[in-house]
Amino acid sequence: MANISYSSEVLDRHGITPEEYRRICGFMGREPNYTELGIFSVMWSEHCSYKSSKVHLRRLPTRGPCVIQGPGENAGVVDIGGGLVAVFKIESHNHPSYIEPYQGAATGVGGIIRDIFTMGARPIAVLDPLHFGFPDEPKNRLVLEGVVAGIAGYGNCIGIPTVGGQTVFARNYAHNPLVNVLCLGVTNRERVFYGRAAGVGNPVVYVGAKTGRDGIHGATMASEEFDEKSQEKRPTVQVGDPFMEKLLLEACLEAMRAGCVVGIQDMGAAGLTCSTSEMGSRAGTGIEIDLDLVPQREEGMSAYEIMLSESQERMLLVTDPEHEARVKAIFSRWDLDAVTIGRVTDDGRLRVRHGGEVVAEIPNHALTDDAPIYERPLSKPAYLKKTAAFKEDSVPPPDDWHGCLRALAASPNLCCKRWIWEQYDHMVRANTVVGPGSDAAVLRIKGSPQLLAISTDCNPRSCYLDPAEGARAAVAESCRNIVCAGGKPLAATNCLNFASPENPEVMWQFAATIDGMREACEALGTPITGGNVSFYNETSGSGVFPTPVIGMVGVVERETHIMRSGFRDFGDLILLLGSEKVSLAGSEYLERFHQRVEGRPVAVDLALEKKIQSFLLSAIREGWVRSAHDCGEGGLLTAALESAFNARLPVGFELDLRSQDPPHRGLFGEGPSRILLSAGEDNWRKLQESARKEGVPLRICGQVIPEVVRVMYNGALLISESLAELFNIWDQTLEGWFRN
Amino acid sequence: MAGDKDIMRAGVVIFPGSNCDHDTYHVLKHVLGSETRFLWHGDRELKNLDLVVLPGGFSYGDYLRTGAIARFSPVMDAIRSFAAGGGYVLGICNGFQILQECGLLPGAMLRNQGLKFICRHVNLRVERRSLFSRFYEPGEVLRIPIAHNEGNFFAAPDDLQRLEKNGQVIFRYCAEYGKVTDSANPNGSLNNIAGITNEAGNVLGMMPHPERASESCLGSVDGRGVFLSVFQSVQERARGGAAGGI
Numbered sequence: 001m002a003n004i005s006y007s008s009e010v011l012d013r014h015g016i017t018p019e020e021y022r023r024i025c026g027f028m029g030r031e032p033n034y035t036e037l038g039i040f041s042v043m044w045s046e047h048c049s050y051k052s053s054k055v056h057l058r059r060l061p062t063r064g065p066c067v068i069q070g071p072g073e074n075a076g077v078v079d080i081g082g083g084l085v086a087v088f089k090i091e092s093h094n095h096p097s098y099i100e101p102y103q104g105a106a107t108g109v110g111g112i113i114r115d116i117f118t119m120g121a122r123p124i125a126v127l128d129p130l131h132f133g134f135p136d137e138p139k140n141r142l143v144l145e146g147v148v149a150g151i152a153g154y155g156n157c158i159g160i161p162t163v164g165g166q167t168v169f170a171r172n173y174a175h176n177p178l179v180n181v182l183c184l185g186v187t188n189r190e191r192v193f194y195g196r197a198a199g200v201g202n203p204v205v206y207v208g209a210k211t212g213r214d215g216i217h218g219a220t221m222a223s224e225e226f227d228e229k230s231q232e233k234r235p236t237v238q239v240g241d242p243f244m245e246k247l248l249l250e251a252c253l254e255a256m257r258a259g260c261v262v263g264i265q266d267m268g269a270a271g272l273t274c275s276t277s278e279m280g281s282r283a284g285t286g287i288e289i290d291l292d293l294v295p296q297r298e299e300g301m302s303a304y305e306i307m308l309s310e311s312q313e314r315m316l317l318v319t320d321p322e323h324e325a326r327v328k329a330i331f332s333r334w335d336l337d338a339v340t341i342g343r344v345t346d347d348g349r350l351r352v353r354h355g356g357e358v359v360a361e362i363p364n365h366a367l368t369d370d371a372p373i374y375e376r377p378l379s380k381p382a383y384l385k386k387t388a389a390f391k392e393d394s395v396p397p398p399d400d401w402h403g404c405l406r407a408l409a410a411s412p413n414l415c416c417k418r419w420i421w422e423q424y425d426h427m428v429r430a431n432t433v434v435g436p437g438s439d440a441a442v443l444r445i446k447g448s449p450q451l452l453a454i455s456t457d458c459n460p461r462s463c464y465l466d467p468a469e470g471a472r473a474a475v476a477e478s479c480r481n482i483v484c485a486g487g488k489p490l491a492a493t494n495c496l497n498f499a500s501p502e503n504p505e506v507m508w509q510f511a512a513t514i515d516g517m518r519e520a521c522e523a524l525g526t527p528i529t530g531g532n533v534s535f536y537n538e539t540s541g542s543g544v545f546p547t548p549v550i551g552m553v554g555v556v557e558r559e560t561h562i563m564r565s566g567f568r569d570f571g572d573l574i575l576l577l578g579s580e581k582v583s584l585a586g587s588e589y590l591e592r593f594h595q596r597v598e599g600r601p602v603a604v605d606l607a608l609e610k611k612i613q614s615f616l617l618s619a620i621r622e623g624w625v626r627s628a629h630d631c632g633e634g635g636l637l638t639a640a641l642e643s644a645f646n647a648r649l650p651v652g653f654e655l656d657l658r659s660q661d662p663p664h665r666g667l668f669g670e671g672p673s674r675i676l677l678s679a680g681e682d683n684w685r686k687l688q689e690s691a692r693k694e695g696v697p698l699r700i701c702g703q704v705i706p707e708v709v710r711v712m713y714n715g716a717l718l719i720s721e722s723l724a725e726l727f728n729i730w731d732q733t734l735e736g737w738f739r740n
Numbered sequence: 741m742a743g744d745k746d747i748m749r750a751g752v753v754i755f756p757g758s759n760c761d762h763d764t765y766h767v768l769k770h771v772l773g774s775e776t777r778f779l780w781h782g783d784r785e786l787k788n789l790d791l792v793v794l795p796g797g798f799s800y801g802d803y804l805r806t807g808a809i810a811r812f813s814p815v816m817d818a819i820r821s822f823a824a825g826g827g828y829v830l831g832i833c834n835g836f837q838i839l840q841e842c843g844l845l846p847g848a849m850l851r852n853q854g855l856k857f858i859c860r861h862v863n864l865r866v867e868r869r870s871l872f873s874r875f876y877e878p879g880e881v882l883r884i885p886i887a888h889n890e891g892n893f894f895a896a897p898d899d900l901q902r903l904e905k906n907g908q909v910i911f912r913y914c915a916e917y918g919k920v921t922d923s924a925n926p927n928g929s930l931n932n933i934a935g936i937t938n939e940a941g942n943v944l945g946m947m948p949h950p951e952r953a954s955e956s957c958l959g960s961v962d963g964r965g966v967f968l969s970v971f972q973s974v975q976e977r978a979r980g981g982a983a984g985g986i
Contacts, residue, residue: 152857156887157798159759243757243801335756425859425887427952428796430763444957446766559957 014041052501076529101146114266121185133174157242162424195265215310289342379504390599453487471516478552487554499543566646582669759797794835807837836945847895853928911935
């Protein structure tokens with residue numbers, strides 16, 4: 001191919017390299033026209049093609065006895081017993097949420113919900129792991145407020161409870177907030193639907209909202225870094241209508257129940273382009289559509305615009321001739337457009353007509369299976385040498401324990417997030433047994449004895465300081481949280497948020513993350529069923545911490561097994577289950593008081609982790625445990641404070657600790673495989689006996705008492721505080737940032 | 741009135757955008773054993789029903805104003821006749837807003853004073869025994885969740901005075917042991933009003949969600965009494981008892 005008809009500016013704007021352009025011409029046997037160029041642009045974008053991540057993602061374990069559908073479809077599907085399956089996935093909507101926080105977050109919620117109900121499952125819960133810059137900066141507060149309002153506005157209106165998530169603050173998220181949203185649904189094993197255009201000749205039906213010019217090149221925008229001109233990208237943010245999606249959800253589920261659906265996929269990133277090419281690709285068929293038939297809400301839209309539009313709340317549905325009329329009737333009853341715009345063909349191509357002519361014709365495989373795959377160069381980051389040189393003894397103890405506790409209770413990362421989650425309707429659908437604020441959310445399934453536990457976790461500081469270890473820790477923590485709720489972890493979804501893959505140091509972080517995830521998922525028996533990769537989270541050269549969020553789903557066998565984090569009764573013993581190894585490396589304490597993110601996090605002993613989880617689950621099922629809480633950020637003392645804050649009674653606690661570590665390390669040092677339990681004195685013998693038999697470390701470290709926090713360390717009284725005062729600080733801090 | 745009076749016949753209306761329809765249906769049918777069915781917003785007739793429930797949600801996406809469009813649905817005419825004939829109508833959250841929009845209940849709902857959606861458990865004081873609250877003791881404190889952005893009850897001074905004088909206020913936001921205070925008011929509602937009836941007493945609107953407090957696994961069963969009260973009222977009427985307020 002000697003001449004290229006497009007200028008380098010045009011190719012650049014489309015995110016297509018000269019080499020990629022040559023490959024396109026190879027597949028087409030000619031140069032692509034402008035519409036075809038646009039189609040390749042979005043399908044070959046990082047966001048849609050995963051070109052930088054595929055070689056690494058392949059290393060993840062994706063199979064297991066409970067996995068019915070792994071990565072490759074719109075969501076993962078796992079067997080949860082009783083003839084039921086859980087359908088779930090997590091996705092990111094990072095770049096749009098910086099440009100336009102409300103709509104960026106809202107459409108993120110809308111998109112992931114569609115990914116769940118397109119598989120035939122009624123969505124029952126949403127979780128939102130969010131990452132922002134510190135709230136002392138007004139811009140960061142604006143972004144947070146907009147994002148939370150957007151998630152609330154969309155989720156509440158569509159009537160799906162937002163029951164958990166996390167809110168993490170760190171400097172590196174200031175210009176690159178991370179908004180990840182997980183959705184979980186449930187359906188019967190035999191009633192799962194797939195995004196496959198099966199049956200040559202079958203009608204292809206467009207359902208839902210009309211197509212407009214919003215969001216064009218949204219996928220391309222998500223595949224680039226930000227710079228000073230980022231505000232100009234505003235038109236690329238989609239606008240959501242949750243009411244429309246509520247109608248769409250009900251109509252789709254009704255059509256599925258009525259046996260009218262052969263295959264179905266939502267129109268998300270890259271809209272019509274993605275759904276047509278992917279559905280054809282998966283079924284080994286082709287799809288031909290006529291854009292003149294597509295419902296449009298703006299005039300004079302070109303083929304390019306229609307194919308690339310990311311207008312929300314639209315689905316592409318394949319039915320068969322016998323059911324075509326029924327489909328239309330169902331959607332009409334819900335006041336939605338349902339228009340046959342094409343047919344399934346047997347030629348493996350995406351063929352687009354407009355104004356009576358074929359305006360685009362591309363082999364499906366070129367857009368999907370044969371999209372570029374890159375083995376980006378890796379290079380161990382230079383910063384690691386510096387951060388690993390951390391000396392534990394270089395961290396001085398607090399001058400004043402009284403002030404130290406108050407400062408930690410008021411730390412943005414540790415304070416109560418109630419101000420956020422009370423904006424979410426976390427109770428709609430009347431299934432929320434354990435809601436936000438606990439280790440994992442627990443949802444009941446009406447008519448079934450088992451319940452679902454779900455959690456999203458990641459500690460980005462650990463991931464920055466040691467990507468492989470941080471990834472192992474994220475998987476371990478998410479499983480641990482499921483167990484703390486009384487459940488057995490089954491499988492996970494993952495949202496991998498990183499900076500630019502063209503930076504070898506970032507790619508190294510990514511590869512190490514995958515390796516860490518693989519090890520932990522294999523050791524703990526929780527395969528990855530799908531998820532999302534978001535690259536290019538950086539601005540003017542400054543990128544985010546590696547942030548691999550793990551969304552873990554588990555099953556609680558019955559209601560009596562449900563466990564919460566709050567202490568229950570005066571006199572209960574407080575026990576520490578698990579490892580003694582902690583460090584101030586990467587800790588909240590180190591960042592909060594010394595503004596340092598340094599060190600190497602304590603390594604996860606996966607064998608020990610597995611044993612303590614197994615022990616705890618048995619102990620919970622036996623009824624020997626009264627509360628369970630993962631020791632995470634902020635260390636042991638923070639876990640104890642949280643257990644007291646989450647109690648129903650006005651409890652306090654007394655800790656009596658003995659350790660070779662200096663007190664600030666013993667109390668605030670962080671490490672994996674540590675769980676804080678409480679149990680009635682009468683169950684101690686049984687727990688001790690069982691722990692000895694299982695070979696897990698378990699020791700008494702204190703007792704639940706009324707109202708006061710007392711800490712004895714190596715025999716000396718270190719802390720004596722009123723719990724109520726600390727509670728007020730912890731509870732009111734976040735609201736304080738936003739009261740003005 | 742025909743029908744076996746040991747069973748209450750309930751209908752739950754589905755508007756486009758209703759979200760709590762299934763929750764309410766579940767409590768009425770599966771928890772309390774009522775003969776329950778769904779009613780479509782387009783239905784023009786209501787037959788063989790003792791209770792009609794307008795559930796919570798975002799009918800019509802809250803376009804224009806909460807409940808403003810739903811009130812024009814064909815089913816609302818049928819509900820108006822049903823209420824005029826003494827049938828029991830319960831509006832929960834968005835359902836309450838719809839009843840206000842179509843004039844079956846007085847007042848209006850403004851944006852929460854804090855300008856944000858609030859989802860949390862609150863305490864409600866039962867003001868008196870009525871057709872919808874006879875199951876409770878007057879002064880009893882209930883723990884029931886709210887979840888709304890526009891729950892700030894407003895009525896013109898004359899209307900407010902009349903409501904209070906007539907004993908139409910059935911539930912008020914209160915503190916843990918029943919004291920009606922400003923700090924216990926989650927949304928700025930006048931006089932801490934959380935639930936009211938019409939003058940005849942057969943139509944109740946309440947912002948909190950009793951259907952979310954009817955099963956122990958969800959944390960509180962204090963909401964059951966609202967449905968059980970209606971059931972009692974239905975039974976009493978069938979046995980020839982008073983149909984109006986008590």
